[in-house]
Structure formats: structure tokens, C-alpha cells
Amino acid sequence: MTASAERHVLQFCHGYDGPFLDCARQYASLFAGKGYRVTTVFLTGEYNPDVIADCGSDEVLFMQFSSSAIRGLKLGAIAALRKIAATRRFDFCIAHRFKPVYIALLATKLPVIGVHHAFGDYQRGSRRLFAHLFRQRLSLLGVSDAVRDDMRKSLPKWPAERIETLYNRIDVEQLQGRQCSREEARLELQLPPDAWVVGNVGRLHPDKDQATLLRGFAQALPDLPADSRLVILGKGRLEQSLKDLALALGIGPQVLFLGQVPEARRYFKAFDVFALSSDHEPFGMVLLEAMVAGVPLLATACGGAKEVVEGVGVLFPLGDAEHMAQGLVHVSRLDEQQRQACAEQMLQRLQKRFSDHAVRQVFWQLPQVNRLAVGA
Numbered sequence: 001m002t003a004s005a006e007r008h009v010l011q012f013c014h015g016y017d018g019p020f021l022d023c024a025r026q027y028a029s030l031f032a033g034k035g036y037r038v039t040t041v042f043l044t045g046e047y048n049p050d051v052i053a054d055c056g057s058d059e060v061l062f063m064q065f066s067s068s069a070i071r072g073l074k075l076g077a078i079a080a081l082r083k084i085a086a087t088r089r090f091d092f093c094i095a096h097r098f099k100p101v102y103i104a105l106l107a108t109k110l111p112v113i114g115v116h117h118a119f120g121d122y123q124r125g126s127r128r129l130f131a132h133l134f135r136q137r138l139s140l141l142g143v144s145d146a147v148r149d150d151m152r153k154s155l156p157k158w159p160a161e162r163i164e165t166l167y168n169r170i171d172v173e174q175l176q177g178r179q180c181s182r183e184e185a186r187l188e189l190q191l192p193p194d195a196w197v198v199g200n201v202g203r204l205h206p207d208k209d210q211a212t213l214l215r216g217f218a219q220a221l222p223d224l225p226a227d228s229r230l231v232i233l234g235k236g237r238l239e240q241s242l243k244d245l246a247l248a249l250g251i252g253p254q255v256l257f258l259g260q261v262p263e264a265r266r267y268f269k270a271f272d273v274f275a276l277s278s279d280h281e282p283f284g285m286v287l288l289e290a291m292v293a294g295v296p297l298l299a300t301a302c303g304g305a306k307e308v309v310e311g312v313g314v315l316f317p318l319g320d321a322e323h324m325a326q327g328l329v330h331v332s333r334l335d336e337q338q339r340q341a342c343a344e345q346m347l348q349r350l351q352k353r354f355s356d357h358a359v360r361q362v363f364w365q366l367p368q369v370n371r372l373a374v375g376a
Contacts, residue, residue, distance in 0.1 A: 081108065141165065142163070144165060146303045164366055175265065204232070217251060221251060230254060274290035
């Protein structure tokens with residue numbers, strides 16, 4: 001495949017909050033050294049020079065729409081993107097999440113690769129109809145096989161090769177350089193230096209099911225090392241109810257709710273195990289961040305999390321506090337040699353499946369990408 005230096009890709013993102021700035025960087029990095037120029041456009045969010053520096057694109061534009069302005073037909077956003085597209089010779093568009101896919105297809109005549117980061121995006125009949133109407137220009141990527149299969153189920157008449165998987169990934173070396181040592185991380189998070197710490201990072205939301213995490217920790221606590229703690233980083237509407245549950249379970253003093261911690265992934269080495277109890281996690285970037293830190297993993301055996309953890313960590317059934325407790329006890333009994341072997345195994349998994357280099361190779365082998373790259 002030969003790519004001309006004149007080729008130009010439009011990346012259209014809903015916003016740059018949470019993990020989505022790094023998603024923009026991930027997709028821009030796919031074109032490094034391939035003779036493409038990448039323009040990344042953010043639908044929402046104010047102008048931010050830090051975002052420009054971090055998303056790895058040749059050009060970054062901010063449309064600065066509010067959430068209310070992109071409800072309904074989104075006519076203003078369609079008109080604004082049409083103006084951008086008219087001034088540049090884009091070859092195709094990569095759009096993240098459904099609203100940018102919708103706007104890109106209506107605003108331009110470009111082929112669109114829609115990247116989906118959640119379950120259920122095509123369960124609505126109106127969305128299925130929309131995808132069908134634009135099926136000649138639209139192909140889809142899920143961030144895990146679980147998300148891919150969910151879309152294939154919603155769009156059963158689509159050829160399988162039009163709905164593929166491209167995993168989220170991580171710049172392993174960059175994150176290794178930014179993560180604090182165990183001692184520094186514990187000092188920053190104000191954790192006891194000798195405690196045995198179970199870590200969890202995520203919104204305090206029903207989807208994350210921290211209630212099962214609390215129940216599992218409570219069941220495991222008598223068999224865990226002395227001075228064991230459960231540390232939860234994140235905020236959300238369930239904060240008070242989760243604190244109440246911890247008190248009801250008799251583990252209030254052992255559970256620390258640290259709230260929203262900026263750049264939390266820098267502090268993962270503070271944990272002795274990372275536990276994710278989410279309900280059908282589409283992927284779970286926090287799992288990759290824990291793997292970079294060499295922290296053993298415990299996660300629910302469903303959604304995209306299973307694809308990340310299987311073979312390198314402990315899986316337990318969704319909502320099963322008893323099996324989660326057994327997993328915590330198992331990890332607590334690993335000796336240093338076993339923990340080191342686990343860390344090496346996780347690093348190998350990262351390099352082979354979830355690194356920028358590994359996913360770049362997969363991307364350029366996808367049928368829909370090859371068609372676009374040769375100008376089909």
C-alpha cells in the first residue's frame with residue numbers, strides 16, 4: 001500500500017474529557033510515518049492549548065458547541081463541519097461515538113469509520129435505519145470484541161468485515177516514565193506505607209458496581225494481610241450510598257474514598273492489586289494502566305474487561321462478591337517471585353495486543369482501511 005503525502009484525514013471527536021483525549025492521540029498515532037496529515041476536530045469543549053499538545057495531530061480545531069446545542073437535529077454542528085470540510089481535501093473521516101458519526105455523514109460526502117466505545121449504540125431503531133441509509137459510506141469499529149459483537153447483533157445484515165475490532169491501546173513507555181514509584185504514589189495519596197491496598201479507579205456509578213467491590217472486600221478482609229485497605233478513586237452520584245454500605249458492612253475505617261484524583265494513572269503502583277467490578281465494561285483503560293504499573297488484576301468476566309484480563313489476571317462472575325473475595329485472598333498470597341512473573345506476563349500482553357505499535361499493524365490490515373488507503 002502506498003500513501004501519498006497529499007492525503008488528509010479528518011478525526012472528529014465528541015470531546016476531550018476523560019479518556020477521549022487519549023483516544024484522539026491513539027488514532028492520530030496510527031498515521032505516523034504513513035504520509036497522512038491528521039486534522040482533529042472536537043465537537044464540544046473550549047479551546048485548550050494543552051489538548052493541542054497532547055492529541056498528536058497536525059491540526060486541532062475546536063467547534064465549542066455546548067451539550068444543549070447538539071441535541072435534536074444538530075443543524076449548527078452539521079453546518080460548521082461542512083465549512084471545515086470544504087476548505088480541506090479530506091480523504092476520509094474517523095468519528096468517535098454516534099453523534100460525531102451522524103454529523104460527519106450528514107455534513108460531508110466522506111467515507112466514515114465510526115469508532116464506538118460503548119454498548120447499545122445501535123439498539124434504537126432510528127439509529128439502525130440511519131446506519132442502513134449510509135451503509136455505503138459507513139464502516140464501524142468497536143473498542144473490544146464485546147462491543148463489536150454488540151453492533152453486529154444490532155446490524156445483522158451488515159457484512160462482518162464492515163464491523164471490526166480495534167482495541168484501545170496505551171503508550172507503554174511514556175506511561176512507565178510518568179508513573180510514580182510505590183513510595184511516591186503512597187505519599188501522594190496519603191496511604192500508609194505498609195498497608196496492603198486494593199485499588200479501584202472509576203466513576204461512582206451503577207455501571208461500575210462498586211457495591212460488589214465493597215461486599216467482596218468485606219468477605220475477604222479476615223483472610224487478608226493485616227492493615228488491608230480498599231482505596232477508591234473517583235466521584236459520582238453513588239458516593240454517599242457507597243459510604244453508607246461500607247459502614248453497614250463494618251469496613252468503614254478500612255475503605256478510603258479519595259474522590260477525583262488528577263492523573264490518577266500516575267499512582268497505580270500504590271496498589272497491591274487493582275480490582276474492577278464493572279457491569280459489562282466496554283473495554284477498561286484503567287486495566288491497561290494497572291498492567292503498565294505491574295499491579296495484579298482482578299475483574300469481572302464480562303464485556304471487554306475479560307478480553308484484557310483473561311490469562312494474565314483473576315476473573316470472577318459479575319456481581320459475585322464471594323468469588324471476588326476468593327480472588328482477593330488468592331492475590332494477597334502471591335510471593336514476590338509470583339508477582340514479578342505476573343508483571344512480566346502483563347507487559348508481554350500489552351506489547352503484543354494493546355500497544356500503539358501492535359494496534360497500528362492491525363489497523364492497516366483492516367479491510368475497510370485498506371479500501372480507503374488505496375482510494376477505493
